[in-house]
Amino acid sequence: MEYKALCFGFFCILFAYYVYIPIPENIEEYWKVRIIHAGMEIASLMATLFESMGLMKFEDIFVMIMALQNTMPVSDENITVIDTELSDIPVRLYLPKRNSERQRPAIIFIHGGTFTAGSFKMHCFDSLNRETANKLDVVVVAPDYRLAPQYPFPAALEDCISLVKFFLQEKVLAQYGVDPARICISGDSSGGALTAVVTQLLQDDPEYKNKIKAQILLYPALQAIDTLMPSYQEYEHGPFLSRKVAIMLSCLYLSDDKQLAKAILKNNHVPEESRHLLKFVNWSDFLPEKYKxxxxxxxxxxxxxxxxxxxxxxxxxxxxxxxxSQLQRLPSTYIVTCEHDILRDDGLIYVTRLRNAGVPVTHDHIEDGIHGAVSFATSPFYLQIGLRIKEKYIRWLEENL
Structure with missing residues (x-):
């Protein structure tokens, strides 16, 4: 009993310490975000301690926390929700019940989670997909791809490509009453990265070229070359997603070698023979002056x-x-970036490069936004910024799909 009281007291002290660490002043619902940030900092500290003690791996804490948010597939009077498999990939389908005289659009939503955690089952993603299907009368397909480190690159990408290609078959589209001319791929964070790659690869494939009408990237992670862009430095400690946690988790997609993570943290991980690639991510060329x-x-x-x-x-x-030349072939794109986010500059650079390539791009930059905002648009937090991004997401789909 004394041991439990001691642990509880220590936790309270730790939480009080982290909750009073300063975060940017212009964030809406300041104290809610402080609590979220404190929780993430404590999770990171526990992950580091437990791994050093040999109790569990660094990523296991985050996998457990995200798994606590999983939901069952619950249908209602408007939507039938089904967990099934397409092309041997687990998916959650959202199928409108009301009769329709026309074929429906479809959205394939790829969840985030640094390639190591997360699921379509999480309450935040289930809520987003359910609301999208209901408000827009669209079919939503949400895949669960294999996760690192058990399944490193390219497993997640292979699953997403396999699922999308399977779904694009005429007989499958007909089965779900989907209009083949109105299909969008979307994703958040690492899911945004997978969305961008899948869309690029499909446009390079003669069999699937022009079969995707639009793509949506919500605060996407888009490069592993330069981890000291201005946003990575300015928001190194968050709020919510710190540079260390992002790198420690996402590099597991490439390798579980700890030396790689250490090198990426120092930004000295790029091989000499890859020098020619730096021009694609040189923020001094592509980043708007305001953010330099x-x-x-x-x-x-x-x-x-x-x-x-x-x-x-x-x-x-x-x-x-x-x-x-690859970018020129991409479809209409919607990108959301958040100011207080280490990944801000990834998205801003992609906006610039896509526009330079002639791709129709709608860009919303959320000045008081944080990474993962949509994940907090449901209970227990209900961050208004998350709700607003969700509304923008649905409105863009309604106008462009």
Whole structure:
């Protein structure tokens, strides 16, 4: 009993310490975000301690926390919700019940979670997909791809590509009453990365070219080349997603070698032979002046990491590495970036490059936004910024799909 009281007291002290760590003042619902940030900091500390003690791996804490948010497939008077498999990939389907005289659009939503955690079952994603299907009378398909580190690159991408290609078959589209001319792929965070890559690969495939009408990227992670862009430095400690946690988790998609994570944290992980790729992610060329502030571009240190990780230079990991001719073929795109987010500059650079390539792009930059905002648009937080992004997402689909 004394041990439990001691642990509880220590937790309270720790929480009080983290909840009073300053975060940017212009964030809406300041204290809610502070609590969210404190929770993430404590989770990161526990993950580090437990791994050093040999009790569990760093990523296990985050996998457990996200799994606590999983929901069952619950249908209602408007939507039939089914957990099933398409092309051997687990999916959750949202099928409108009301009669329709026309074929419906379809949205394939790819969830985020740093490639290591998360599921279509999470309450936040289930709520988003349910509301989208209900308000827009669309079919929504949400896949659960294989996760790292058990299944490293390219497993997640292979699953997403397999699912999308299977769904695009005429007989499958007909089965669900989907209009083949109105299909959108969307995703958030690492799911945004997978969305961008899948869309690029499909447009490069003669059999599937032009079969995707639109793509949506919500605060996407789009490159693994330069982890010291201005946003990575300015928001190194969050709020919510810190640079260390993002790198520690997402690099497991490439390798479980701890040396890789350490090198990426120092930004000296890029091989010398990949120098030619730096032009695609050079923030001094593509970042709007407003976001450069007083930061000075410094080229990532090349050739210091002796081990070979070919995926680092692969555009299937970093869709920002696609050349301009590849980008020119992409469909209408909607991108949401958040100001207080280490991944802000990934999205801003992609907006610039897509527009330079002639791609129709709608961009919403959320000045008081944080990474993962949509994940907090449901209980127990109900962040207004998350609700607003959800509304923008649904409105864009309604107007463009």
């Amino acid at each position: 502030k007083n930061y000075v571009y410094t080229e990532p240190v090349l050739g210091k990491l002796k081990a070979s990780y070919p995926a680092l230079a692969d555009s299937r990991v970093s869709p920002l590495l696609a050349n301009d």
